[in-house]
Amino acid sequence: KILIALILGYTFDKNKISSTTYLPSHETITSLMTNLKLDGELSFHNIHHASKDFGNQFRFLPLAVLYPNSVSDISTLVNYIFQMGLTSDVTIAPRGHGHSLEGQAQAHQGVVINMESLAKSQEMRFHIDDNTSPPFVDVSAGELWINILHESLKLGFAPKSWTDYLHLTVGGTLSNAGISGQAFRHGPQINNVHQLQVVTGTGEVVTCTKETNSDLFHGVLGGLGQFGIITRAHISLEPAPEMVKWIKVLYLDFATFTKDQEQLISSNNSFDYVEGFVLINRTGLLNNWRSSIKNKDPVRARRFVSEGKTIFCLEIAKYFKKEDVHTIDQKVENLLSKLNYNEFTLSISEVSYVEFLDRVHVSELKLQEKGLWDVPHPWLNLLVPKSKIHKFADEIFGKILTDSSNGPILIYPVDKSRWNTKTSMVTPNENVFYLVAFLSSAMPSSTGSDSLENILSQNKKILEVCETASLETKQYLPHYNTQEEWKKHFGSQWEVFVGRKYLYDPLAILTPGQRIFQKAV
Ligand code: FAD
Numbered sequence: 001k002i003l004i005a006l007i008l009g010y011t012f013d014k015n016k017i018s019s020t021t022y023l024p025s026h027e028t029i030t031s032l033m034t035n036l037k038l039d040g041e042l043s044f045h046n047i048h049h050a051s052k053d054f055g056n057q058f059r060f061l062p063l064a065v066l067y068p069n070s071v072s073d074i075s076t077l078v079n080y081i082f083q084m085g086l087t088s089d090v091t092i093a094p095r096g097h098g099h100s101l102e103g104q105a106q107a108h109q110g111v112v113i114n115m116e117s118l119a120k121s122q123e124m125r126f127h128i129d130d131n132t133s134p135p136f137v138d139v140s141a142g143e144l145w146i147n148i149l150h151e152s153l154k155l156g157f158a159p160k161s162w163t164d165y166l167h168l169t170v171g172g173t174l175s176n177a178g179i180s181g182q183a184f185r186h187g188p189q190i191n192n193v194h195q196l197q198v199v200t201g202t203g204e205v206v207t208c209t210k211e212t213n214s215d216l217f218h219g220v221l222g223g224l225g226q227f228g229i230i231t232r233a234h235i236s237l238e239p240a241p242e243m244v245k246w247i248k249v250l251y252l253d254f255a256t257f258t259k260d261q262e263q264l265i266s267s268n269n270s271f272d273y274v275e276g277f278v279l280i281n282r283t284g285l286l287n288n289w290r291s292s293i294k295n296k297d298p299v300r301a302r303r304f305v306s307e308g309k310t311i312f313c314l315e316i317a318k319y320f321k322k323e324d325v326h327t328i329d330q331k332v333e334n335l336l337s338k339l340n341y342n343e344f345t346l347s348i349s350e351v352s353y354v355e356f357l358d359r360v361h362v363s364e365l366k367l368q369e370k371g372l373w374d375v376p377h378p379w380l381n382l383l384v385p386k387s388k389i390h391k392f393a394d395e396i397f398g399k400i401l402t403d404s405s406n407g408p409i410l411i412y413p414v415d416k417s418r419w420n421t422k423t424s425m426v427t428p429n430e431n432v433f434y435l436v437a438f439l440s441s442a443m444p445s446s447t448g449s450d451s452l453e454n455i456l457s458q459n460k461k462i463l464e465v466c467e468t469a470s471l472e473t474k475q476y477l478p479h480y481n482t483q484e485e486w487k488k489h490f491g492s493q494w495e496v497f498v499g500r501k502y503l504y505d506p507l508a509i510l511t512p513g514q515r516i517f518q519k520a521v
Contacts (some may be wrong), residue, residue: 040069050112058103079203096172115142141171158240181273184265198228201505222425225511227504241319249341257312273317
């Protein structure tokens with residue numbers, strides 16, 4: 001208990017982007033270089049990328065980056081640092097694709113493990129003809145979801161639950177949850193894995209499932225990298241669809257919009273994907289409607305005035321096989337007939353399953369071309385209980401947020417009644433809650449509404465309203481500066497979380513960038 005007492009009571013010093021170059025500890029370097037016997041490489045030079053992430057707000061230079069060629073490389077490094085005990089303040093952060101928002105995969109003066117390097121040395125193993133278990137793929141945790149999609153499609157299968165963007169690693173999303181428009185049916189990605197291989201904070205390699213080492217299994221899922229480094233995962237597969245009817249419709253009334261969303265996620269005979277987004281004060285909204293999507297009634301649609309208004313877009317998808325091409329339109333029409341959207345705003349496109357799932361990558365390429373992808377991303381993701389979503393919308397949309405041109409605002413409900421609630425993921429108390437994601441991009445030299453400062457201040461106001469109006473929201477991809485805030489975030493799960501830290505990473509070596517625990521030295 002003494003160690004835990006040391007790592008509790010922690011307040012993070014809020015250093016933003018820092019230009020400081022640190023003098024690495026020569027003793028640690030010499031000791032790591034001479035003592036570690038690795039299949040891969042420990043580099044003290046190729047380290048600069050590991051001090052960056054998608055959020056582009058925090059920058060901490062590590063001492064070294066491990067490019068592992070085997071799981072044993074990872075366990076050797078962790079065990080070595082563990083054996084150094086309290087004499088060293090070196091920490092270790094696994095880095096997936098580095099798409100964290102606030103330095104969560106960084107380790108200031110520590111060692112970052114490049115998990116994609118591990119994936120290069122490990123193969124994907126498909127288990128689809130096995131009569132004893134449902135189909136799954138056994139993959140490296142450093143593998144990108146997009147690669148898993150392409151490989152599994154070659155066999156006619158695919159994972160069931162996704163994120164909106166697939167250029168993320170398995171370990172990175174499983175450490176959070178992995179939520180997208182399929183989660184209402186299949187749960188988040190952490191619900192669709194049934195075996196993990198984990199290197200704990202002592203360097204021990206442990207295989208865990210719901211039945212064996214189940215506490216570690218549940219702990220690392222949504223565990224923010226605190227209890228172990230996931231090195232392999234068994235991911236559930238299903239026979240893959242080939243095509244997708246991708247549909248968008250608009251609503252002027254929030255109550256009608258949410259009623260339809262909630263009805264869709266409660267039915268077993270529904271669409272396969274349900275999301276939505278908020279559009280505030282968008283001029284000529286429908287004129288800019290995605291060019292690949294054809295409006296049913298373009299003349300009336302063009303008259304749709306969006307200036308000064310808050311409009312809600314329901315985004316839904318129905319998957320199908322090519323052999324169902326003659327019946328799919330009727331099926332979609334039947335499902336749509338139960339909804340109450342503004343009829344003339346219906347937009348339907350037909351795309352391949354890969355095009356649909358990899359849709360955000362298309363936007364990424366466009367933004368990269370314009371130099372707008374590597375800008376600061378002060379994102380705020382909230383989980384809002386169903387009973388509070390109307391109050392939330394009243395207080396935020398059109399009041400705190402008067403336009404949505406800094407980036408998409410996603411909003412869609414999920415129902416956790418069928419989820420595995422033993423994981424470390426924190427959700428509101430109600431079964432149905434909304435994911436509301438403010439996905440802002442800040443313009444580096446701007447002083448206007450799209451400046452980093454302005455967006456951060458808007459985020460702060462949103463969080464303050466949630467607090468003062470007792471909306472009982474929880475942050476997703478959480479970010480806090482003090483342990484008190486973390487304690488509040490975890491609520492009744494805090495004690496279990498701390499207990500697991502004590503068991504699996506007693507020196508608090510792992511994943512310091514989450515700023516939950518500080519290494520005891
Ligand atoms: P990293 O940023 O590298 O790591 C994330 C955290 O996990 C870090 O703390 C890291 O130390 C830890 N970690 C990494 N690998 C491991 C491992 N093997 N074992 C243990 N801990 C590990 N999320 C959703 O749920 N739904 C979405 O639809 C969604 N869309 C997104 C779209 C974009 C464009 C972006 C940038 C992010 C999106 N996210 C979404 C968030 C995303 O899931 C997380 O940021 C995720 O952590 C990124 O994965 P990564 O591989 O880049 O992880």
